[in-house]
Amino acid sequence: MAQKIFTVLVGGKAGEGIKKAAQVIAHLAIIHNNHVFQTDDYQSLIKGGHNFSVVSMSPSRMYNTYKQANLVISFDSRSVDEHKGDLLEGGLHFCDEADVRDDTMIPLPLAKLVKTHYPEAGNMSLASIAIFCAVMGISEEFLKDTIAREFKRNQAENTSFALAVYQLVNQLDLQKVYELKQEQSVASKFYTGNQLLALGAWAAGLDCYFSYPMTPASSILHYLALKRDQLGIKTVHAESELAAANMALGACFAGKRAAVGSSGGGFALMQEAFSMAGMVEAPLLCFLSSRPGPATGVSTYTAQEDLFFALNQGHGEFPRIVASPDSFERAFTLAIELMNLAWESQSPAILLTEKHLSESATNLRLDISKVDEYQLAQPDSVNYQRYQFTQSGISPLKFPGSDSATDDDVIKWNTNEHLESGFRTDKATNIKLMKEKRQRKSAAIDSLSRKYRRVEVYGKGSTKVFAYGSTALELREAQKYIDFELVVPVYLEPFPHDELAAYRGKEVIVVEHSLNPNFARFLKEKLEINVKANILRYDGRHFDAGELVNAIREAIDA
Amino acid sequence: MRNLISSKENTWCIGCGNFGIFAAVRKCIKTLHEEGTPLADIVMTSGIGCHGKIFDYLDISGIYGLHGRALATAQGVKLANPNLNVITFGGDGDSLGEGLEHTLFAAKRNMDITLILHNNGNYGLTTGQASPLSDFGYKGLSTPFGNVEKPFNAISLLLEAGASFVARGYSAKIDHLAGILHQAIRHKGFSFVEVLQPCVSYNNTYQLYNEHTAFLDALPSDIEHARALAKDHEKQYLGIFHNEARAVYHELIAPAIPAMDVSARKQYLTEYQ
Numbered sequence: 001m002a003q004k005i006f007t008v009l010v011g012g013k014a015g016e017g018i019k020k021a022a023q024v025i026a027h028l029a030i031i032h033n034n035h036v037f038q039t040d041d042y043q044s045l046i047k048g049g050h051n052f053s054v055v056s057m058s059p060s061r062m063y064n065t066y067k068q069a070n071l072v073i074s075f076d077s078r079s080v081d082e083h084k085g086d087l088l089e090g091g092l093h094f095c096d097e098a099d100v101r102d103d104t105m106i107p108l109p110l111a112k113l114v115k116t117h118y119p120e121a122g123n124m125s126l127a128s129i130a131i132f133c134a135v136m137g138i139s140e141e142f143l144k145d146t147i148a149r150e151f152k153r154n155q156a157e158n159t160s161f162a163l164a165v166y167q168l169v170n171q172l173d174l175q176k177v178y179e180l181k182q183e184q185s186v187a188s189k190f191y192t193g194n195q196l197l198a199l200g201a202w203a204a205g206l207d208c209y210f211s212y213p214m215t216p217a218s219s220i221l222h223y224l225a226l227k228r229d230q231l232g233i234k235t236v237h238a239e240s241e242l243a244a245a246n247m248a249l250g251a252c253f254a255g256k257r258a259a260v261g262s263s264g265g266g267f268a269l270m271q272e273a274f275s276m277a278g279m280v281e282a283p284l285l286c287f288l289s290s291r292p293g294p295a296t297g298v299s300t301y302t303a304q305e306d307l308f309f310a311l312n313q314g315h316g317e318f319p320r321i322v323a324s325p326d327s328f329e330r331a332f333t334l335a336i337e338l339m340n341l342a343w344e345s346q347s348p349a350i351l352l353t354e355k356h357l358s359e360s361a362t363n364l365r366l367d368i369s370k371v372d373e374y375q376l377a378q379p380d381s382v383n384y385q386r387y388q389f390t391q392s393g394i395s396p397l398k399f400p401g402s403d404s405a406t407d408d409d410v411i412k413w414n415t416n417e418h419l420e421s422g423f424r425t426d427k428a429t430n431i432k433l434m435k436e437k438r439q440r441k442s443a444a445i446d447s448l449s450r451k452y453r454r455v456e457v458y459g460k461g462s463t464k465v466f467a468y469g470s471t472a473l474e475l476r477e478a479q480k481y482i483d484f485e486l487v488v489p490v491y492l493e494p495f496p497h498d499e500l501a502a503y504r505g506k507e508v509i510v511v512e513h514s515l516n517p518n519f520a521r522f523l524k525e526k527l528e529i530n531v532k533a534n535i536l537r538y539d540g541r542h543f544d545a546g547e548l549v550n551a552i553r554e555a556i557d558a
Numbered sequence: 559m560r561n562l563i564s565s566k567e568n569t570w571c572i573g574c575g576n577f578g579i580f581a582a583v584r585k586c587i588k589t590l591h592e593e594g595t596p597l598a599d600i601v602m603t604s605g606i607g608c609h610g611k612i613f614d615y616l617d618i619s620g621i622y623g624l625h626g627r628a629l630a631t632a633q634g635v636k637l638a639n640p641n642l643n644v645i646t647f648g649g650d651g652d653s654l655g656e657g658l659e660h661t662l663f664a665a666k667r668n669m670d671i672t673l674i675l676h677n678n679g680n681y682g683l684t685t686g687q688a689s690p691l692s693d694f695g696y697k698g699l700s701t702p703f704g705n706v707e708k709p710f711n712a713i714s715l716l717l718e719a720g721a722s723f724v725a726r727g728y729s730a731k732i733d734h735l736a737g738i739l740h741q742a743i744r745h746k747g748f749s750f751v752e753v754l755q756p757c758v759s760y761n762n763t764y765q766l767y768n769e770h771t772a773f774l775d776a777l778p779s780d781i782e783h784a785r786a787l788a789k790d791h792e793k794q795y796l797g798i799f800h801n802e803a804r805a806v807y808h809e810l811i812a813p814a815i816p817a818m819d820v821s822a823r824k825q826y827l828t829e830y831q
Contacts, residue, residue, distance in 0.1 A: 189831045203823050208637055229814035231826075234637055236811070238630070239663040246627040246660075250603070250634025253621050254642065258634065276624050366831055371824045400601045400619040401642045407597040408560060411619040415606075423566055424614050424622065 003480050004059055006178040007066045010128045011052035011083050012075030014045055017125035022053030023361075024150050025132050026190060029057040030363050032136075033182035036190070037062035038361045039542065044215070044299040050078050059182045062362065063327075064477040067544040070177060071135060073128040074099065075110070090177060094131050094169075108168055117161035118154065126151070130162040134169035136180040187365040193331045193357035193470075194219040196366075197261075197287055198227075200335025203371045206285075207256035208234045210244035215299045216355035217261040217289040241266040245273030245284070252282040253413050255399030257339060261287035264306045265296065271314055277348035278318030280413040281387070281395070281438070284348040285339050286313075289358040292540045301540025302355035304469060304513040307522060310352045311493055317435070319442040321349035321449070322493040326456055326472035328362050330490065333370040337452045340374050345394060345445045352492070354513065356542045357470035384409045386422040389433070393440030395420075446494040454496035458486040463556055464508040466523055468492065471511055471543070478548035484509075495526050503527055509555050511535040511548070533558065559591050564617040570608065575755030578729030579676060580612055583645075585736035587618070590643070590743065600643045601635060603628040605652035608683045608757075609676035612647050626656025633660075633669050640808045643743055644671045651681045654690040654710055665719035665748050667807040672742045672749040675712060678757035686760030698760070712752045713788035713799055717781055722747035724784070724800040728754045728771055730764065734796060741798065747806050754794060773797050 008025055012018050019040050026036045034057040042051040054065040068088045074080040074095040087093050087104060097107035108131075114122035126147060133143040140163065147162050148155055191199075198220045201209075211221040225235040238244040244260050251258035260270065267274075267288050277284040288310055292303040310322050321341055325331040334351060342349040379396035388395045398404060400411050412422025417434060419425050425434075458476055461483035467475055472488045479486065487503060489496055507530045510520035517534040524531065533555035537543055562584045570576045591597060602620035604610040605628040613622040623631045632646040646653075653661045653675055664671060680698060681687040687700040691712060696705040716724050723745040727735035735753060742749035754771065756763040774797030778784035784799040818826065 187831075199827065203820075203827060205820060205823070207817055208634070210634065228811075232813045232815040232817045234811055234813065236633075236637065239659050242627065243630040243633075243660055243663065246624065246630035247634030247637070249623075250621065250631040250636075251638035252634075253601075253631075254635045254638035256638035258638070272624055273627070276627075280621065366827055368824055368827050371820060371827070373820050399639075401599050401639045405598045405619075409598060409619065410564075410617050412613070412622070413620070414613070414622040415624055416622055423564065 004178070005056055005062070005066065006058070006071070007054060007056040007069040007088075008071045008073070008132060009052055009054045009069040009083055009086060010073045010125070011050065011079030012125065013047065014042060014049050014051045015047040016075060017123055018051045018075070019053050021125040021128045022055050023190070024129050024146060026055045026361065028129070028132065028138065028146065029055065029180065030186060030188060030190060032180045033184060033186050034058060034180065035060060035062045035186055036363050037065050039065045039356070040359060042300050050082060052079065052083065059184065062477070063473040064542065064545060068546070071132065073131055075124055080105065092135065092174065106172065108165065110165070113161055113164050117164060118157045122161060123151065123154070123158060126158055126162045127165045130165035131169050134166045135174060136178070137176060138180070140166060187363045189365070190361055190363045191328065192219065192359055192361045193328060193353065194289070194359065195223050196328055196331035197335045197351065197353070198223045199366065200332040201257075201259050201285060201339055202231055202233060203332075204336040204339035205257040206233060206259055206339065208236070208248070208251045208258045209261070210236045210238055210247045210251070210258060211261050212238050212241045212244050212266060214263045214266045216291055216358040217263055217266070217287055219359065220261045220287055241269040242273065245270040248284055249273060249276060249280065249282045252284060253399070255402055257285070257343070259285040259287065259339070261289070263289055263291050264293050264309060267306070267309070267313065274348055275314035275316050275318070276415050278314055278316060278320070278438070279415050281346040282348065282413070283342035283346050285342050286348065286350045288350050288352050290352070290354045292538070298540045300355070302470070302513060302542055303538065303540060304354055304471065304519070306352065307492070307514070307518045310350045313350060314348070318438050319345070319347050319445055320493055321345070321347055321445055322352055323349075323491045324352040324469040325357060326469060326488045326490055328357070328364055329367060331357060332366050334490065336370050340372070341445065341448055343376060344374060344448050345441050346397065347441055347445060352469065354470050357473070379404070384411065385420040386412055387418060387420045387434065387437065389420060389437055391440070392444040393437045394444055442494070449491055449494055452491070454489070454491040455499040456488045456490055458488070459484060461485050463552065464503065464506060465511060465552065466508050466519070466529070467511045468519060471513060474543040474545070474548060475511060477545040478552065481545065481549045482552060484552060492522075497526070500527055503529060506530065507532045509533045509535060509552060511543070513537050559588060559597070562587060562617050564615055566614040568615055570611065571758050573758040574608070575678060575729035575753075575757065576608060576612065576676065578732050578735065579674065579753055579755060580615060582727070582732045582735035582739055583612070583616060583674070585732065586739040586743065589736070589740050595643060599641060600645070602645045602647060603632040603635065604647040605649060605657065607649035607652050607681065608678070609647050609649040609652065626652050627660065629653065629657060629660040629664050629671070629673055632671050633664055636669060636671055637808050640670070645743065646671060646673045648673055648675050650675065650677045650679065650689040650691040650712070654712065658690070661716070662719040665716055665721040665750065668720065668722050668747045668804050670746055670748070670806045670808060672739070672751065674739065675750065675752045676755045677712060677752050678755045678761055679763065680757055680761045682757045682760055711789055714785050716750040717785055717788070717800055720748075721750040721800070722802045722804045723749035723798070725750070725798045726752045726754065726794070726796050728767055728796055729756065730767065731796065734773070738798065745801065747804055767794065770794055771796050774799070777801060
């Protein structure tokens with residue numbers, strides 16, 4: 001099936017405004033009613049190196065970008081060499097006249113024009129916007145307005161430079177390969193995954209966000225910090241992840257919704273606090289955005305190596321909640337669900353995701369109907385006991401300093417094993433009873449989570465493919481070319497056994513971003529599936545649709 | 559006012575300095591209550607060690623936190639509800655070893671919290687190992703040939719970190735300590751109170767402190783003077799070393815608008831997109 005998709009790739013050095021230029025191109029596509037997906041490939045450095053951003057657009061929903069582009073714009077010779085093989089047949093590759101290697105590239109006097117139009121350092125990345133406009137037949141006026149709106153500094157120089165590039169490309173009289181203007185209107189807001197996680201948690205009442213920066217989770221902190229006065233939210237860049245997690249637990253004790261976010265390394269540091277959340281029964285929401293490890297690993301790329309790490313976060317035995325968003329829409333709704341579940345069950349919850357979702361972007365409408373209030377366990381007795389035994393294991397909550405708390409209330413949260421009152425205990429019978437009380441919440445969590453969509457199935461076909469997290473997005477893009485049934489457990493703990501019962505013992509293909517087939521191992525244990533093939537990618541890069549189509553065909557034919 | 563002593567069995571050693579701290583804290587809370595502070599608005603966090611047992615004996619709300627992290631937890635409590643009076647109990651191993659970063663940063667931020675440091679010069683509960691405040695040469699199970707590290711000077715360290723109220727008390731001078739604690743809790747900003755606390759089992763310093771402590775006559779003229787007094791070789795001075803008015807963290811980071819309820823959030827998001 002031929003797809004009407006157009007892909008733009010902009011490449012150059014870090015610090016040259018590549019990502020911003022690509023965002024402007026994405027906006028131009030959205031304004032013209034395109035569905036857009038943007039990915040940014042960058043390294044852990046500030047200047048130099050090689051960065052590139054890709055924007056794929058289409059009249060139908062986009063779930064990923066493509067490696068092969070219709071339009072490549074290279075701002076340095078390294079980009080020319082890196083991406084000359086990424087040009088689709090009939091595509092256009094623009095570069096500076098000095099970097100031309102062969103006749104597949106279209107030379108433009110970019111460096112010269114920058115010198116002519118700017119007295120000092122210029123913004124060469126604007127050329128990509130000008131080239132895109134010229135190639136798509138967007139008017140000169142529209143280009144001028146866009147540049148003026150998006151770039152506030154050096155406006156006169158920007159406009160004259162961009163127009164000069166635009167006119168040169170116009171003179172080439174290129175044949176139009178993609179009609180940018182689409183009939184069907186699309187969602188106009190463009191979100192990164194991390195923005196959706198932040199907004200979802202906020203929609204569910206997030207009051208304080210505590211974090212220590214770690215890519216690819218940092219932009220949750222950045223976004224919320226910037227939105228302080230619009231959202232009425234407090235953010236703390238703590239001295240360490242240990243501080244962040246322990247602060248968040250303190251905020252929960254005071255009755256406020258709190259969250260933390262980091263990548264694998266930061267979560268390794270938060271293990272003890274996570275265990276504390278289990279023991280004190282704190283509703284701690286955690287965003288874990290994975291990157292390739294171990295240790296510092298590869299800071300700015302994607303991975304799914306932390307599945308078992310997330311499922312086993314924190315030492316000791318206590319109920320945990322782990323779920324992973326399989327789409328941008330779900331990033332928003334799952335953050336709401338997990339915040340609510342955490343509070344309803346007074347248990348820590350991990351929203352497990354990856355760089356590919358955290359830092360990629362798409363246009364969508366938020367499903368605000370998912371923002372719901374819910375009931376917390378209410379205290380009914382005079383003699384309040386923090387860890388009162390109940391059938392569900394969930395004890396009533398009361399907060400110090402709240403309207404309902406009186407001078408006679410003593411609210412004790414305790415990291416030591418404790419009595420119903422919250423006082424410490426070493427006594428054998430008490431230890432046993434309190435452990436069993438916490439354990440009972442597992443069943444409660446399972447039952448509470450059933451009101452949510454714990455498993456999603458996309459497409460149809462005799463071939464069954466399992467994936468979780470943003471790998472599902474990559475597979476949905478592949479489904480535009482090949483039929484298969486994509487099964488995605490959104491909830492990993494509690495595991496949605498009932499919803500997946502039909503797949504028990506079935507032959508399936510499992511796709512994931514790790515060296516070892518961890519997710520396949522997990523599914524085998526839970527569902528006794530028969531894994532026909534593992535499709536694994538563990539070089540930090542996301543899967544391209546074409547690559548997945550080939551791998552799935554191979555697996556079917558094997 | 560109701561009784562502040564819980565029904566839990568007290569397991570501090572007979573003669574432990576913690577009893578004096580416990581008495582001073584109760585006296586101070588009684589004063590706060592008489593001045594109109596509801597008990598419901600006073601919360602505590604504690605770390606792990608002999609000091610932490612105060613959590614079980616003092617009948618007010620709080621969190622028995624992780625070793626070293628009680629002050630981080632306390633900061634979260636304060637940020638979430640700035641109306642609460644938050645008191646953190648820490649040991650020298652807890653607050654200056656495992657959790658040193660939180661102590662320095664709480665001071666740096668001028669978090670409106672009071673940290674009471676139970677300085678017994680060793681790790682009592684885990685059988686007397688050397689702490690960050692143990693003397694050079696201190697012999698314990700982990701340093702059988704003598705501690706080869708020099709101790710921190712807690713007062714001087716916290717002055718440098720930016721604590722806006724810094725004081726020292728002695729567990730055997732209960733009335734004086736209660737007075738300092740009262741000022742510390744009433745102080746708007748980060749208050750650090752080091753309490754000299756003899757450990758009768760592993761580091762009995764009663765005689766030393768009885769002979770070598772003296773009350774400060776007045777607030778030192780400046781930080782330099784305060785630091786010099788804190789480091790005095792002859793005397794361990796008791797009293798207030800530093801007391802300054804400075805903007806507090808929770809006010810500096812406060813959003814321009816109050817927190818919204820869920821329906822207001824829904825409305826905002828509807829308009830946002």
